[in-house]
Amino acid sequence: xxxxxxxxxxxxxxxxxxxxxxxxxxxxxxxxxxxxxxxxxxxxxxxxxxxxxxxxxxxxxxxxxxxxxxxxxxxxxxxxxxxxxxxxxxxxxxxxxxxxxxxxxxxxxxxxxxxxxxxxxxxxxxxxxxxxxxxxxxxxxxxxxxxxxxxxxxxxxxxxxxxxxxxxxxxxxxxxxxxxxxxxxxxxxxxxxxxxxxxxxxxxxxxxxxxxxxxxxxxxxxxxxxxxxxxxxxxxxxxxxxxxxxxxxxx
Amino acid sequence: xxxxxxxxxxxxxxxxxxxxxxxxxxxxxxxxxxxxxxxxxxxxxxxxxxxxxxxxxxxxxxxxxxxxxxxxxxxxxxxxxxxxxxxxxxxxxxxxxxxxxxxxxxxxxxxxxxxxxxxxxxxxxxxxxxxxxxxxxxxxxxxxxxxxxxxxxxxxxxxxxxxxxxxxxxxxxxxxxxxxxxxxxxxxxxxxxxxxxxxxxxxxxxxxxxxxxxxxxxxxxxxxxxxxxxxxxxxxxxxxxxxxxxxxxxxxxxxxxxxxxxxxxxxxxxxxxxxxxxxxxxxxxxxxxxxxxxxxxxxxxxxxxxxxxxxxxxxxxxxxxxxxxxxxxxxxxxxxxxxxxxxxxxxxxxxxxxxxxxxxxxxxxxxxxxxxxxxxxxxxxxxxxxxxxxxxxxxxxxxxxxxxxxxxxxxxxxxxxxxxxxxxxxxx
Numbered sequence: 001x002x003x004x005x006x007x008x009x010x011x012x013x014x015x016x017x018x019x020x021x022x023x024x025x026x027x028x029x030x031x032x033x034x035x036x037x038x039x040x041x042x043x044x045x046x047x048x049x050x051x052x053x054x055x056x057x058x059x060x061x062x063x064x065x066x067x068x069x070x071x072x073x074x075x076x077x078x079x080x081x082x083x084x085x086x087x088x089x090x091x092x093x094x095x096x097x098x099x100x101x102x103x104x105x106x107x108x109x110x111x112x113x114x115x116x117x118x119x120x121x122x123x124x125x126x127x128x129x130x131x132x133x134x135x136x137x138x139x140x141x142x143x144x145x146x147x148x149x150x151x152x153x154x155x156x157x158x159x160x161x162x163x164x165x166x167x168x169x170x171x172x173x174x175x176x177x178x179x180x181x182x183x184x185x186x187x188x189x190x191x192x193x194x195x196x197x198x199x200x201x202x203x204x205x206x207x208x209x210x211x212x213x214x215x216x217x218x219x220x221x222x223x224x225x226x227x228x229x230x231x232x233x234x235x236x237x238x239x240x241x242x243x244x245x246x247x248x249x250x251x
Numbered sequence: 252x253x254x255x256x257x258x259x260x261x262x263x264x265x266x267x268x269x270x271x272x273x274x275x276x277x278x279x280x281x282x283x284x285x286x287x288x289x290x291x292x293x294x295x296x297x298x299x300x301x302x303x304x305x306x307x308x309x310x311x312x313x314x315x316x317x318x319x320x321x322x323x324x325x326x327x328x329x330x331x332x333x334x335x336x337x338x339x340x341x342x343x344x345x346x347x348x349x350x351x352x353x354x355x356x357x358x359x360x361x362x363x364x365x366x367x368x369x370x371x372x373x374x375x376x377x378x379x380x381x382x383x384x385x386x387x388x389x390x391x392x393x394x395x396x397x398x399x400x401x402x403x404x405x406x407x408x409x410x411x412x413x414x415x416x417x418x419x420x421x422x423x424x425x426x427x428x429x430x431x432x433x434x435x436x437x438x439x440x441x442x443x444x445x446x447x448x449x450x451x452x453x454x455x456x457x458x459x460x461x462x463x464x465x466x467x468x469x470x471x472x473x474x475x476x477x478x479x480x481x482x483x484x485x486x487x488x489x490x491x492x493x494x495x496x497x498x499x500x501x502x503x504x505x506x507x508x509x510x511x512x513x514x515x516x517x518x519x520x521x522x523x524x525x526x527x528x529x530x531x532x533x534x535x536x537x538x539x540x541x542x543x544x545x546x547x548x549x550x551x552x553x554x555x556x557x558x559x560x561x562x563x564x565x566x567x568x569x570x571x572x573x574x575x576x577x578x579x580x581x582x583x584x585x586x587x588x589x590x591x592x593x594x595x596x597x598x599x600x601x602x603x604x605x606x607x608x609x610x611x612x613x614x615x616x617x618x619x620x621x622x623x624x625x626x627x628x629x630x631x632x633x634x635x636x637x638x639x640x641x642x643x644x645x646x647x648x649x650x651x652x653x654x655x656x657x658x659x660x661x662x663x664x665x666x667x668x669x670x671x672x673x674x675x676x677x678x679x
Binding site for chain 1: 624625626627629630631632633634635636637638640641644645647648649650651652654655
């Protein structure tokens with residue numbers, strides 16, 4: 001599904017290398033987690049994959065189902081099936097959540113040459129998916145993320161994911177700012193979307209989230225590289241001993 | 252005191268070509284009084300402090316600069332709204348194109364007829380709010396209007412008027428120079444909506460004086476037409492009685508030069524005045540909102556919400572003032588003026604002012620200029636919305652606070668659809 005090879009990335013504005021050769025292969029239907037200390041490059045990886053401005057790829061490649069995505073515009077990557085659940089979802093006053101969702105869904109359908117959803121069909125689908133995430137009619141009506149609590153924002157991200165049905169989902173610290181109940185709700189939402197044809201890259205600081213969203217593989221990232229990969233037990237090791245031991249071991 | 256020579260010259264040049272329209276006794280007196288005020292003040296020049304950001308030369312000049320006609324192929328604005336249509340072509344009332352001027356709860360007359368009749372409420376209002384509005388800031392272009400207005404309506408609402416009165420201003424002559432003056436009286440407890448749309452003329456000077464009695468409500472939504480060449484200087488006056496409501500929204504898209512002045516006095520307790528504007532300019536566009544709101548009663552609320560979207564060298568101006576008189580305790584005043592600059596060539600000039608003489612008030616004002624929020628743009632694009640439509644969505648997001656000031660949903664939707672179309676056209 002997603003293949004990252006020797007990815008080197010620096011900041012556009014300053015001469016600072018953030019990613020120093022990331023290699024990662026994520027098969028269809030699998031869930032991989034990336035853990036790592038602050039500043040290791042986890043969020044940068046998610047931004048570079050989704051096409052945010054401000055980064056320069058100096059070497060390496062990233063392909064989604066064999067297609068090079070690094071030269072694509074963010075919207076083209078989205079239409080190709082990539083989705084990033086933001087760590088800090090952006091508030092957009094004056095634009096209704098529903099309008100936003102419908103614009104996004106139909107823009108992607110259009111880009112893929114599919115017919116746009118009618119207002120009626122869209123409404124039916126959105127209501128059904130919102131219900132399972134406990135997103136009420138009021139939240140759908142309100143401007144995008146404005147006045148939403150931390151948990152509501154994250155649930156809203158998962159709703160977007162559910163509506164857009166991406167193949168490759170990147171969750172950037174989706175657990176940050178969530179209490180236990182909210183984390184369960186969000187995780188259930190993610191788990192409901194797990195399927196053979198859909199892969200997940202879960203970026204997190206804490207093992208806690210991985211109790212709910214069980215990963216197939218856990219990677220440890222440090223200083224712009226993946227320094228260790230293993231099974232779910234690797235996350236437990238981090239939880240118990242911190243990163244210091246692992247970093248020492250691979251140094 | 253003698254006027255400075257350039258001002259005297261500009262004033263003489265303009266007045267030389269004008270004659271006072273025929274009127275009855277009181278009308279003649281009102282016009283002559285206004286003319287003497289124009290002579291005393293002199294017409295504005297670029298050196299006047301109040302015209303620092305907007306050059307009045309073409310508005311003052313003896314002849315209106317030519318303005319190419321614009322063929323608007325859109326469905327007429329407000330088309331789906333049940334309304335009483337009153338059409339003016341290049342500033343002249345067109346009876347044929349207008350609906351019959353009878354509507355329950357309201358009396359409508361043509362200004363030129365009313366001014367030769369003895370209608371006491373018109374007599375008590377024509378030029379009166381304009382005169383009051385000359386202090387503390389002189390507005391000679393408004394006095395010029397009172398003196399020389401050739402047409403307009405006098406409207407008196409006595410009850411809840413069942414449908415809006417829509418003033419449609421058509422522009423069919425490249426050199427038309429229109430001066431219109433409307434006087435509107437909202438009687439106690441009455442409720443009226445006035446819609447305006449269209450460019451009106453090559454050059455347009457308009458005054459609207461609105462007197463809202465206790466518990467009355469006046470709603471006003473206007474769109475100033477898509478013509479690129481036109482020039483306009485408008486004056487909207489409001490005097491508000493106890494527990495009355497005055498709400499005005501203006502959409503300006505295109506137009507070489509527009510100066511919209513709003514002068515409101517809150518004279519009765521618990522009155523509410525909202526003025527809002529959304530302006531979109533591309534290229535040769537200069538748009539000026541000049542607002543003066545005086546609080547002279549207790550527990551009144553006023554809101555000014557002005558948003559401008561500017562690109563390709565367009566210029567936006569905002570001069571807004573809230574004056575709170577010593578007795579106007581518990582005043583709630585809010586003023587926001589913002590511009591969204593879509594490139595580095597565009598400019599926004601703002602002069603927000605508060606002058607407060609009461610001690611128990613809550614007044615806030617803010618003015619900002621900014622570009623499209625890159626984080627929000629990326630967020631939208633990451634969801635699959637291409638850059639163009641995503642930018643449009645953020646422009647609409649920026650304008651939302653102003654659009655929200657339109658109370659009627661159908662009218663707001665219509666205005667919104669015009670904004671969307673304007674943006675989509677620019678995307679090609």
